[in-house]
Amino acid sequence: MTVSKIDLDQADAGFKKELMSQPGGEMISACFMCRTCVASCPISAVNDRFHPLRIIRMALYGLKHEVLRSEFIWLCSSCYACQERCPQGVSITEFMTLLKNLAVKEGHMPTGIRAQLDLVKGQGRIYPLDDFDNKKRGKVGLPPLPTSCDVVQKLFPAEVEDKGPSGRG
Amino acid sequence: MRYALFLGCTIPARSRNYELSARHVAGKLGIELVDVEEFACCGFPIKASDRKASELMAAYNLSLAEKRGLDLLTLCSSCSSALTEAAHSLETGGALRGHVNDALARVGLHYQGRARVRHFARVLFEEVGAEKIAQYLERDLKGLKVAVHYGCHYLKPSEIYDRFDSVEIPETIETLVALTGAEVVDYPGKKLCCGGPVLPVDEKVAMAVAKEKLDNIVDAGADAMCLVCPFCSVMYDGNQKSIESEYQKSYRLPVLYLTQILGLAMGFDRKALGLNMNVVKTKELLAPFFGKGSA
Structure with a gap:
């Protein structure tokens, strides 16, 4: 280096x-x-x-x-x-x-990290599930899981708004 | 034995083969797994960006299990560490506990610190035990050469896990694999990271880390790899083809979950173990263990 x-x-x-x-x-x-x-x-x-x-x-x-x-x-x-x-x-x-x-x-974080933060605070999961996922789960005999997670809005009430520049890509 | 099954984000969306095989193995051993619909992300993916928020997510999940009087059984090593670490911090940090409980009160929960977190492999090793597991094994996996990848967060940081296995010379997973009759293959760099956490930052660096291990395992003569974490699977199974094309290599190394290996030895079929969902094909490797005409 x-x-x-x-x-x-x-x-x-x-x-x-x-x-x-x-x-x-x-x-x-x-x-x-x-x-x-x-x-x-x-x-x-x-x-x-x-x-x-x-x-x-x-x-x-x-x-x-x-x-x-x-x-x-x-x-x-x-x-x-x-x-x-x-x-x-x-x-x-x-x-x-x-x-x-x-x-x-200070407003610096890679885009991928930012995306994960937004997903968790917004939807409660880094891979939010949809009906199609549940269909695939059902096909192999796995139980369905919730497709939404409202609780995060209550856990992070002030954090949904934009926190300024997202930094580098 | 009864546990709340904590799946996390990656398993239900991308590693259904792990979930499926784990549920079957647990069922066979008489471990009752309780599904808790409200479980959300463990907090691990946001620890780097917001540690406090990560601890709150963990405490949320812990308090859901606690409310039901259950301990948590995890399949993902990252979930294990995020949940265990938060429990560890909350045990010592009075201020953090106050902050967490203020937030949890908004969703009708309260954290008291009663729920334990255990990775499935640890439960198998410590609580079920080799002797009992051996009684359920029907198929001898003799001839299968398996390289075990412990990954990082199954064992580390060691102080939060009561040092249940050695960080430098781990043995728990290899002991479990050896029960099946499969040969455990040692290789250089066994304790090294898969590179997964760097994937959202720099894909090339993450791939370079994963490549080192694939090289070492193939050179050591193993014909399959054994994992206990879906994050590691993303690197070794999901991205193996990309690594092959990036470095002009050909590994074609099947990557199995510990629960698939144990389930195979317990006599489950391909479908029950989700083997058709593994990215690197396992059919040829495992053909000797399935009777003619099996799926």
């Missing part, structure tokens, strides 16, 4: 504290750069755009915008291989989730 020049003037000194006060971020400053996470990562193995150690360092340096606007944080498959092995107890997978959640709050 080519490392671009890091401009610390752009760093946000409060970012580390912000992260350490939230679930997943508590232990990030304990990282001593052993690279066990990188060595365990199935994504890093096939694609050098994703590098968990580098993301942790960038976050610790306060490179908030570079991290939260990046595409690479979304490449974490949340497989927990790194987290299970981290000798310093950093909850790396949960930390990646924290970064993704913060990115979404």
